Amino acid sequence: xxxxxxxxxxxxxxxxxxxxxxxxxxxxxxxxxxxxxxxxxxxxxxxxxxxxxxxxxxxxxxxxxxxxxxxxxxxxxxxxxxxxxxxxxxxxxxxxxxxxxxxxxxxxxxxxxxxxxxxxxxxxxxxxxxxxxxxxxxxxxxxxxxxxxxxxxxxxxxxxxxxxxxxxxxxxxxxxxxxxxxxxxxxxxxxx
Numbered sequence: 001x002x003x004x005x006x007x008x009x010x011x012x013x014x015x016x017x018x019x020x021x022x023x024x025x026x027x028x029x030x031x032x033x034x035x036x037x038x039x040x041x042x043x044x045x046x047x048x049x050x051x052x053x054x055x056x057x058x059x060x061x062x063x064x065x066x067x068x069x070x071x072x073x074x075x076x077x078x079x080x081x082x083x084x085x086x087x088x089x090x091x092x093x094x095x096x097x098x099x100x101x102x103x104x105x106x107x108x109x110x111x112x113x114x115x116x117x118x119x120x121x122x123x124x125x126x127x128x129x130x131x132x133x134x135x136x137x138x139x140x141x142x143x144x145x146x147x148x149x150x151x152x153x154x155x156x157x158x159x160x161x162x163x164x165x166x167x168x169x170x171x172x173x174x175x176x177x178x179x180x181x182x183x184x185x186x187x188x189x190x191x192x
Contacts, residue, residue: 002125005085006040006186007115007141009133010051012155013179015073017134020055027069027076030154034080036179043192046085046122050114050131050141057093057101066091086122088114109133110140128190132182136160139172148173148189150182 008014011021014037016028040047049070056063070087077083090107107113119126131142134155142149151157151172161175176182 002119002123003046004128004130004147004190005046005048005118005122005124006182007048007050007118007129007131009109009135009138010049010053010070010073010089012134012157013132013138013152014049014077017155020058020060021069022055022061022065024065024068024072027073029073029076029080030179032179034077034082036183037077037082037084038080039183040186041082043187043190045186045190045192046124047083048115048118048122048124049084049087049089050109050118051087051089052109052137053089053091054093054096054101054108056091057096057098059098063091086118088118090114110137110144112141112144115141115145130182130186130189132176132179133157134160136164136168136172142173143170150174150176150185152176152178152182154178 014033018026021027053066092101092103092105094104096102126145129147132150134157139149139151149172174185
């Protein structure tokens with residue numbers, strides 16, 4: 001039976017925002033992140049990362065670094081008793097000078113390719129799921145999957161809200177100060 005999940009953006013949401021993470025030593029779990037994810041793990045809610053990672057397409061680092069960085073972030077969370085059920089990323093960027101990445105894909109957020117793949121592979125109920133991130137495109141993905149779109153005020157979140165909300169078609173279902181607020185909202189919505 002399908003179950004709801006919480007999808008998270010990576011940079012600025014689960015990890016401290018540092019711009020393009022071009023070395024594995026630059027990835028650092030965001031304050032309070034492992035504790036928040038552990039609460040979801042303890043409640044039996046799948047936690048999935050979905051992240052746009054166009055740095056390889058821009059030539060800033062090789063694609064292999066994305067996997068190394070994801071492994072290091074997972075390690076940092078695991079040291080504090082938290083885990084991710086799956087990690088998906090989109091390396092594509094239309095107009096890239098790297099032919100393998102110069103693709104008009106269906107996975108670059110806010111398109112639903114990554115969450116659709118996760119739903120198929122992990123038997124997830126997107127309608128009752130949540131998408132959390134520090135950019136409006138993350139909230140838009142939540143809307144596109146017919147779930148809830150959450151904007152968190154870490155990373156780019158506060159600036160996105162202050163400078164761009166006038167242009168938004170719809171406000172996020174939740175504007176959260178941090179991941180603790182996000183998890184409180186998710187657990188309440190799921191009756192847990």
